[in-house]
Amino acid sequence: MDFxxxxxxxxxxxxxxxxLGVFMIIGIIIASTYAIAKLTAPKNxxx
Amino acid sequence: xxxLLDLFSSITELNFKMVIMWIIGGVLxxxxxxxxxxxxxxxxxxxxxxxxNFPGVVxxxxxxxxxxxxxxxxxxxxxxxxxxxxxxxxLFIGIGAMIDFGPLLNNPxxxxxxxxxxxxxxxxxxxxxxxxxxxxxxxxxxxxxAADGPxxxxxxxxxxxxxxxxxxxxxxxxxxxVPIIQPPVIRLLTTKSERLIRMPYEQxxxxxxxxxxxPIVISIVACIFAPSAGSLIGFLMFGNLIxxxxxxxSISETAQKVLANLVTIFLGITIAFNMHFxxxxxxxxxxxxxxxxxxFIFDTAGGVLFAKLYNVIMKLLGKPLINPMIGAAGISAxxxxxxxxxxxxxxxxxxxxxxxxxxxxxVSGQIASVIAGALVLGFFS
Numbered sequence: 428m429d430f431x432x433x434x435x436x437x438x439x440x441x442x443x444x445x446x447l448g449v450f451m452i453i454g455i456i457i458a459s460t461y462a463i464a465k466l467t468a469p470k471n472x473x474x
Numbered sequence: 475x476x477x478l479l480d481l482f483s484s485i486t487e488l489n490f491k492m493v494i495m496w497i498i499g500g501v502l503x504x505x506x507x508x509x510x511x512x513x514x515x516x517x518x519x520x521x522x523x524x525x526x527n528f529p530g531v532v533x534x535x536x537x538x539x540x541x542x543x544x545x546x547x548x549x550x551x552x553x554x555x556x557x558x559x560x561x562x563x564x565l566f567i568g569i570g571a572m573i574d575f576g577p578l579l580n581n582p583x584x585x586x587x588x589x590x591x592x593x594x595x596x597x598x599x600x601x602x603x604x605x606x607x608x609x610x611x612x613x614x615x616x617x618x619x620a621a622d623g624p625x626x627x628x629x630x631x632x633x634x635x636x637x638x639x640x641x642x643x644x645x646x647x648x649x650x651x652v653p654i655i656q657p658p659v660i661r662l663l664t665t666k667s668e669r670l671i672r673m674p675y676e677q678x679x680x681x682x683x684x685x686x687x688x689p690i691v692i693s694i695v696a697c698i699f700a701p702s703a704g705s706l707i708g709f710l711m712f713g714n715l716i717x718x719x720x721x722x723x724s725i726s727e728t729a730q731k732v733l734a735n736l737v738t739i740f741l742g743i744t745i746a747f748n749m750h751f752x753x754x755x756x757x758x759x760x761x762x763x764x765x766x767x768x769x770f771i772f773d774t775a776g777g778v779l780f781a782k783l784y785n786v787i788m789k790l791l792g793k794p795l796i797n798p799m800i801g802a803a804g805i806s807a808x809x810x811x812x813x814x815x816x817x818x819x820x821x822x823x824x825x826x827x828x829x830x831x832x833x834x835x836x837v838s839g840q841i842a843s844v845i846a847g848a849l850v851l852g853f854f855s
Contacts, residue, residue, distance in 0.1 A: 434603040442596035460582040
């Protein structure tokens with residue numbers, strides 16, 4: 428075990444890249460979900 | 475006489491550290507039975523912790539560990555189910571079969587709050603690196619913030635962490651403590667008027683085809699963009715596909731109950747394999763418990779603060795605001811977190827029903843936490 432405050436700052440890049448990565452993948456999933464919902468929406472057959 | 479003494483020789487090998495581990499095991503059993511805190515996991519872990527700490531169970535000769543007593547079968551189970559990540563993955567089939575993604579499909583943008591609530595993982599990664607020079611250990615500890623036991627086990631194991639026992643105990647303990655940890659953080663970060671914001675729930679019809687395609691498409695997206703999440707997301711979504719396909723009802727029920735229970739029994743007792751006093755009784759264990767709490771607090775804060783930021787943007791656009799408390803449900807810890815947010819809203823205003831929104835965020839947290847775990851694996855494996 429160690430105590431090195433410098434490591435906190437040094438590893439902030441993982442926080443930035445990690446959160447950006449999560450948001451990007453979730454963004455793609457959201458877009459895909461909207462696309463699925465649009466493609467599979469029940470057609471309005473009212474005539 | 476000598477033979478008789480030999481028969482009881484192990485008594486002389488007992489030491490106080492073993493007794494401390496029995497007490498820890500006893501506390502876990504107490505919490506499981508009396509407080510009903512994650513009893514399916516904490517009870518077998520607690521009992522296993524007691525059995526693992528007797529003379530002759532783990533002996534080290536010339537730097538090589540030898541296993542006796544309960545450690546012998548647990549060593550086999552460990553290599554058959556945890557070292558190769560099989561148990562957590564099988565458990566994910568059961569979890570997937572339990573989850574209804576309906577509220578999420580009704581409002582997919584809720585997934586953003588699930589993403590924001592992974593902030594605690596990455597904050598804890600930085601915080602843990604202050605104390606643990608091996609970044610793989612720090613990364614394994616940070617995944618306690620996934621608020622999802624199987625993900626914690628898979629990541630800690632894949633990164634070869636020496637602290638898998640403490641990490642698993644912390645993950646499951648804090649999941650059970652979500653009703654105690656989250657409310658003060660939510661109250662601290664929100665005003666009363668924010669907590670009173672009502673969110674009407676508009677039930678849109680989600681077709682069966684949508685529910686069937688959802689797990690398939692999510693698996694494909696995860697395998698393309700976060701390959702390390704392929705197994706976890708794949709098994710989770712496989713369980714969900716069994717649930718939603720409509721032609722495998724009995725298998726779905728088996729996955730939700732029998733499979734999940736069976737795997738949980740073996741998972742819990744096998745985790746105890748890592749709870750020998752030589753591994754567990756260390757300052758590092760206390761630190762891991764502390765860092766786990768930090769992860770849960772910052773997960774909650776990340777979700778709530780992101781929801782507040784979302785409201786600032788919505789206000790500028792002149793669109794309806796959301797209740798920022800729902801951001802806290804992105805922590806995963808399904809379904810406790812979603813229920814807590816709903817309960818808090820009800821305490822402020824009996825007519826405020828946030829359950830469907832908070833559960834939608836909660837299931838998105840399940841997906842986002844696996845993705846966060848996969849990204850951490852991608853960074854360091």
